[in-house]
Amino acid sequence: MTDRDHAVVPAVAVAGITKRFPGVVANDDISLTFNPGEIHVLLGENGAGKSTLIGILAGMQQPDAGEIRVGDRAVRLASPRDSLDRGIGTVFQHVLLVQSLTVVENLMLGGPWSSRLDRTSALARFRELCQVLAVTLDPDAQVGRLSLGEQQQVEIIRALWHGGRVLILDEPTSMLTPAGVRELGLVMARLRDQGVAIIFITHKLKEAYEFGDRISVLRLGRTVGEITKERLSAMSEQEATDEVIRLMFGPTATSEQGEADTMAHEGRRRRRTVVVDRAQPPFLLVRDLSIETRPGESALIDVSFDVWPGEILGIAGVDGNGQKQLAEALAGQRRTASGTVALRNTEITHLSVAARRELGLRYITDERLGEGTVAAHSVSTNLFLKEIGKPPFWWRGITRWDRIHSAARNKIATHDIRTPSERTPIGRLSGGNIQKSLLARELSTESGVVIFNKPTYGLDLHNIRSARARIRQGADAGLATIVISTELDELVELCDRIGVMYQGRLSGIVDNVEGAEIQIGLLMTGAEAA
Amino acid sequence: MTAQAASALQDEAPKPAVHAGLATAVRVLIPIVLALLVGAVVIFALGKDPLTYYGYVMRRGLLSPTGVQATITRMAPLLMISAGLIVAFRAGIWNLGVDGQFLLAAVVTAALAPALIDVVPGWLMILICLVVATLVGAAWSVVPAFLKARYGVNEIITTLMMTFLGIGLANVLVKIPFNDPTTTVPQTATLAVEDRLPRLFDTTIHSGVLIAIAAVLLVHLMMTRTAFGLKLQIVGANPRAAVHAGLNVSRLTFATFALSAGLVGLGGAIEVLGVWGTVRADWNPAFGLLVVPLVFLARFHGVAVIGFVLFFAVLMIGGESASRRLGVPTDFVLLLVGLLMVFLALVEYLDHRRRQATQA
Numbered sequence: 001m002t003d004r005d006h007a008v009v010p011a012v013a014v015a016g017i018t019k020r021f022p023g024v025v026a027n028d029d030i031s032l033t034f035n036p037g038e039i040h041v042l043l044g045e046n047g048a049g050k051s052t053l054i055g056i057l058a059g060m061q062q063p064d065a066g067e068i069r070v071g072d073r074a075v076r077l078a079s080p081r082d083s084l085d086r087g088i089g090t091v092f093q094h095v096l097l098v099q100s101l102t103v104v105e106n107l108m109l110g111g112p113w114s115s116r117l118d119r120t121s122a123l124a125r126f127r128e129l130c131q132v133l134a135v136t137l138d139p140d141a142q143v144g145r146l147s148l149g150e151q152q153q154v155e156i157i158r159a160l161w162h163g164g165r166v167l168i169l170d171e172p173t174s175m176l177t178p179a180g181v182r183e184l185g186l187v188m189a190r191l192r193d194q195g196v197a198i199i200f201i202t203h204k205l206k207e208a209y210e211f212g213d214r215i216s217v218l219r220l221g222r223t224v225g226e227i228t229k230e231r232l233s234a235m236s237e238q239e240a241t242d243e244v245i246r247l248m249f250g251p252t253a254t255s256e257q258g259e260a261d262t263m264a265h266e267g268r269r270r271r272r273t274v275v276v277d278r279a280q281p282p283f284l285l286v287r288d289l290s291i292e293t294r295p296g297e298s299a300l301i302d303v304s305f306d307v308w309p310g311e312i313l314g315i316a317g318v319d320g321n322g323q324k325q326l327a328e329a330l331a332g333q334r335r336t337a338s339g340t341v342a343l344r345n346t347e348i349t350h351l352s353v354a355a356r357r358e359l360g361l362r363y364i365t366d367e368r369l370g371e372g373t374v375a376a377h378s379v380s381t382n383l384f385l386k387e388i389g390k391p392p393f394w395w396r397g398i399t400r401w402d403r404i405h406s407a408a409r410n411k412i413a414t415h416d417i418r419t420p421s422e423r424t425p426i427g428r429l430s431g432g433n434i435q436k437s438l439l440a441r442e443l444s445t446e447s448g449v450v451i452f453n454k455p456t457y458g459l460d461l462h463n464i465r466s467a468r469a470r471i472r473q474g475a476d477a478g479l480a481t482i483v484i485s486t487e488l489d490e491l492v493e494l495c496d497r498i499g500v501m502y503q504g505r506l507s508g509i510v511d512n513v514e515g516a517e518i519q520i521g522l523l524m525t526g527a528e529a530a
Numbered sequence: 531m532t533a534q535a536a537s538a539l540q541d542e543a544p545k546p547a548v549h550a551g552l553a554t555a556v557r558v559l560i561p562i563v564l565a566l567l568v569g570a571v572v573i574f575a576l577g578k579d580p581l582t583y584y585g586y587v588m589r590r591g592l593l594s595p596t597g598v599q600a601t602i603t604r605m606a607p608l609l610m611i612s613a614g615l616i617v618a619f620r621a622g623i624w625n626l627g628v629d630g631q632f633l634l635a636a637v638v639t640a641a642l643a644p645a646l647i648d649v650v651p652g653w654l655m656i657l658i659c660l661v662v663a664t665l666v667g668a669a670w671s672v673v674p675a676f677l678k679a680r681y682g683v684n685e686i687i688t689t690l691m692m693t694f695l696g697i698g699l700a701n702v703l704v705k706i707p708f709n710d711p712t713t714t715v716p717q718t719a720t721l722a723v724e725d726r727l728p729r730l731f732d733t734t735i736h737s738g739v740l741i742a743i744a745a746v747l748l749v750h751l752m753m754t755r756t757a758f759g760l761k762l763q764i765v766g767a768n769p770r771a772a773v774h775a776g777l778n779v780s781r782l783t784f785a786t787f788a789l790s791a792g793l794v795g796l797g798g799a800i801e802v803l804g805v806w807g808t809v810r811a812d813w814n815p816a817f818g819l820l821v822v823p824l825v826f827l828a829r830f831h832g833v834a835v836i837g838f839v840l841f842f843a844v845l846m847i848g849g850e851s852a853s854r855r856l857g858v859p860t861d862f863v864l865l866l867v868g869l870l871m872v873f874l875a876l877v878e879y880l881d882h883r884r885r886q887a888t889q890a
Contacts, residue, residue: 333773354776363774371770377763385764385775389757397757 009072011036011165011197012057012088017066019052026052027063028221034166038229039188039198041212043205043244045460049221050201054168057199058090059083070165084110087165089158091172095151099144103154106143107161129157145297150320156184160191167191168199173207185211203461209240217247224248276496281345282306283480284330284361284449289339291329298322299504300329302339307449307480312471314495314512315484316520322504323484324366327453330482331363332356343449357386360448366457366484368434375427379419380408382426383441415440416466432463439470450474451482456490468494488517500524557881561873562841568873569866573858583858591848599734604843606804607632609742610797611821612828612835613749614667618790620753620830622766623678623783625790627689628818630696631670635663635795637700637718639802640809641708644719652725660799667795668788670696675787679780685787697814704811721807727800736804743836745793750832762786794818820864823871842867 010033019027027049034040044050055061057068059077067074070086077083083090097106108122126139135153143151152172159167169188173181188198188211202208208215215227225247232240284307291300300322307313315323328334330341332353340349343359351359365372373382384393384404393404408422417436419429426434435455442450452471456464471494475481485491491498492512499509500523507523510516570580590597611628618625639659646655674688710719727736753759765772765782772779802809824842828835842863849863 331774332776352776352778353773357776365774367770371768371774374764374768374771376767381760385771388760388764388775388777394757399755399757399760401755 008035008037010034010069011071013069014053014057015067015069017053017056017063017068019049019056019061019063021052025221027056030066030218030221030223032216032223034197034199035214036165036195036197037192038213039192039200039211041208041215042199042201042218043203043208043215043248044218045203045248048218050218051170052221053218054090054092054170054199054201057083057088057166057168058092059088084162087162088168089160089162089166090168090170091152091155091159092170095155097143097151097154097158100142102140102142103137103146104139106154107158125161126157129160145294146320152319160187165195166197166199168201170201171203172200173202173204181207205241205244206237208244209237215240215244217244219248276308276311278308280308283309283344284482285340285342286330287340287342289326289329289341290337291325291334292337293325298325300325301504303506304339305499305506305509307482309448309478309480310475311497312475312481312483312495313509314491314498315482315501316488316491316498317486317501317524319486321501323501324453325504326501327363327365327451327482327484330451331361333363354386360446362442362447362450364438364442364450364452364455366454368431368438369427372438373426373434376425378408378423379412379417379426379429379437380405380422382437383408383411386441411440431458432460435459435463435467439467443470443474447479449480449482451484453484454486455483456485456487488520492517557877558874561870561877564873565866565869568869569862572862572865576858578856578858583852583856586852586856587845587848589848590851591844591846596734597847597851601840601843601847602735602739603805604847605839606736606739606742607797607801607815607817608821608824608839608843609739609746609836610800611794611817612825612839613742613745613832614790614793614797615821615825616746616749616753616830616832616835617762617793618786619825620759620766621762621782621786622769623786623790624686625671625674625689625787625794626686626818626822627671627674627691627693627696627791628794628821629814629816630693630700631667631791631794632798632801632818633700633814634670634696634703634798635667636798636802637703637708637809638666639663639799640718640721640806641703643721643725643803643807647721647725655725656727656803659803660796663795663799664792665795667798668792670795671787671791672784675784678787679783693818700809700814701811704809704813710808716811718808721803723807726807727804736800738800738804741800742797745796746832746836749793753830753832758785820867823867827871827874 013031013033015031017027017030018025030049030053032040032053042050042053052061056063057077059080059082062078068077069075070088075082075086077086077088098109101109104119104122104126107126108117108119123139126137130137135150137146137150137153137157143154146154156169156172159169167188173184185207188200192198192213200208200211209232212232214229215232216223217225225243227235227240227243235243286306287304289300289303293299298320303322303326305313315326317323325334329336332348332351332355336349340347342348343356343361346359348356348359348361369375374385380401381404384407387393389397393400393407405422411417412419412422415436417429417440418433419426426437429437455467455471459467468490471481471483483491483494495512497509498512498516498520500507500520502524508519510519510523566584570584573580573583591601592598611632614628614631615625639662642662643655643659646658650658670692671689674683674685674692677683677688678685704718705716708718709716727738729736730739751759753763761772761777761782762785764775765777765779765786769779772782801815820842821839824838825835828838845863845866846860849858849860852858853860853862
């Protein structure tokens with residue numbers, strides 16, 4: 001230490017942090033320093049221990065061993081309050097806002113109980129941060145009515161609310177447009193230059209290289225390597241990528257070659273465009289579709305498109321521009337205000353969810369636990385959730401549990417769902433396994449059109465790969481497929497054509513050819529919107 | 531990694547039924563014993579002898595022939611209400627308007643039965659009364675059901691408001707249109723004892739008890755073994771998932787309310803046709819909110835609730851006698867139920883903690 005007396009005092013440092021959970025060591029003797037004025041990227045697969053480390057720094061969890069230093073003092077972060085008081089602001093991967101309060105009310109939470117709420121200055125600060133982030137949010141919208149992406153934007157604003165000395169961002173870019181990601185990069189750079197220590201968690205190597213000053217890699221709860229500021233700035237992007245992949249998957253990572261491959265080539269491989277016979281009538285025909293909207297949510301206005309069998313149509317756009325409304329309107333979960341939807345030659349505009357399903361329409365929701373499954377009920381029940389009352393699993397309304405459980409065991413085996421038993425409540429499974437259960441439920445029986453809403457959101461690389469493979473398989477087998485995603489890379493990898501939603505309208509559909517990203521990026525910001 | 535997976539699998543594997551049953555029994559018995567012990571301390575503090583009190587309650591509620599008959603008779607309305615509550619609670623609908631539904635159905639039955647008995651044979655009169663009472667109960671839930679299904683209005687509020695209206699309306703009905711002018715206190719015309727629900731064998735227990743037990747068991751089977759019951763459970767557990775799965779949530783909401791309130795209304799008819807034969811003005815047994823904790827203690831389980839209702843009926847009948855004899859107020863019975871809930875929750879919590887700890 002003596003020879004480095006001139007060195008900066010770290011904003012936060014952890015030394016020997018260990019945290020055990022039943023059956024797993026989430027953090028195993030982790031030591032890291034986060035310096036002020038540095039964007040420090042934490043990389044690692046799901047389960048590498050990033051989230052646990054962040055939970056500890058945010059005061060949500062206590063380490064079993066190890067020391068946390070803020071500035072030059074060892075501290076105990078016993079609660080989120082402690083953490084905030086020491087200037088550590090966190091944006092979590094999962095939204096933590098009061099759903100029933102408005103945006104600005106959420107931001108005003110956490111002040112001293114004795115002081116009056118100062119709405120005027122809160123609004124001013126809100127506008128300022130909205131500008132910094134270049135987002136448009138209604139401060140009086142109820143948070144529960146906002147989309148996940150918009151809620152995350154509110155979270156970023158909240159973490160920046162008090163400035164602070166450390167800003168932790170847990171995969172903050174997954175909901176943003178390419179332009180939004182760049183803007184966030186600028187915001188981070190600006191904050192860094194003001195001396196904030198930024199901890200930036202991502203699984204996208206491109207972002208890590210682009211924004212990071214320093215990269216640390218975690219694997220199975222341990223720090224397995226670090227690329228220092230000096231080394232990183234001397235590396236080319238390719239060198240840095242190779243180095244990180246070597247660290248993440250080990251030098252001889254043969255079994256995980258697929259993951260490394262997915263990661264390295266993320267967004268660089270374009271799907272071969274299948275020849276879709278557009279002389280044939282389209283499988284799904286949507287004309288001038290509009291819905292009635294509730295306050296605070298995006299509208300859906302005059303959307304028209306067609307999908308042919310065997311084709312994958314991507315729907316891009318910043319979250320909250322009507323993608324979810326589109327998916328729900330197509331699935332029949334929302335009433336249509338005007339326009340028509342037709343499946344083959346049958347008009348389905350006013351049919352119920354169940355009737356549309358009968359006709360072969362499948363919707364895989366992005367809210368796996370919110371509406372896709374009933375958490376407290378068994379995997380079996382959830383696998384047959386949309387067939388309740390139908391033979392052969394029900395006979396004259398009587399449930400035949402033995403048949404359901406044995407059919408569920410088959411599905412669990414064929415779809416590689418990792419669950420202790422078919423009777424385990426589905427809420428106890430990991431996100432990836434819940435997603436596999438949804439795919440098993442939706443893709444098993446006769447289907448014609450499948451709508452995927454953010455099919456890989458929150459999954460780790462292995463599950464992302466298998467989910468994308470399933471989508472491709474389905475399309476190759478002749479399904480008309482719609483993939484809604486906020487990750488442009490994903491759409492570029494999967495789709496034949498990509499439509500862009502902006503403020504409730506489909507602002508354009510482009511063929512997925514070389515250079516389509518630029519046009520999509522423009523459409524996402526409404527540049528070409530009518 | 532594999533060892534963990536294996537132990538996880540073992541943990542999930544179905545345990546032998548006997549072992550599981552024993553564990554459940556212990557989980558229920560410990561809180562009962564603790565509740566009785568703390569209750570004993572309270573009685574002692576009141577200056578009475580707890581052993582005498584409990585002994586008296588047991589004798590009067592369970593061990594004497596008249597006591598046990600009164601206890602079983604008392605179970606009938608409690609079980610009918612339990613059946614109605616299980617349907618609603620399992621479907622995530624908090625029907626707390628039981629008393630209004632019960633009382634209105636009872637009053638209509640009390641008015642209808644003596645009027646019909648001169649016109650139709652006795653069995654038909656009873657059948658008509660049971661059906662009409664069910665419909666009256668169900669009708670009293672239509673407003674909360676509509677508000678819930680159409681506007682998402684919290685049914686706890688609306689059913690409670692409807693129960694006040696129902697109790698008031700029932701009183702008005704007894705005092706004005708259904709009043710029997712030949713009596714001094716306002717009450718409905720009385721149904722002769724021989725026209726009431728037939729007694730079982732040579733006892734004072736009426737056959738409505740059988741209807742009630744059947745109702746609870748059928749409700750249990752419906753909820754656990756039928757498509758309709760599963761749909762109700764899905765709506766209750768996650769309404770958004772129900773919409774997503776294509777269930778008609780608003781129709782299921784109406785059905786739940788109607789079924790729940792209908793069963794409660796049937797309970798009102800059984801109580802009048804089996805025990806009283808008439809309804810007096812201002813009569814309100816207020817069973818509804820007494821049954822709610824029992825249904826929770828039984829975790830909405832149809833068979834378990836029979837046990838808890840029996841336990842509670844013993845305390846009620848025995849406690850009524852004991853209060854007259856020993857001066858311990860009848861409300862003490864409610865204290866025991868409250869203690870029971872606290873200890874049950876505590877045991878549940880500790881068990882949960884223990885299981886989490888052993889998984890580590």
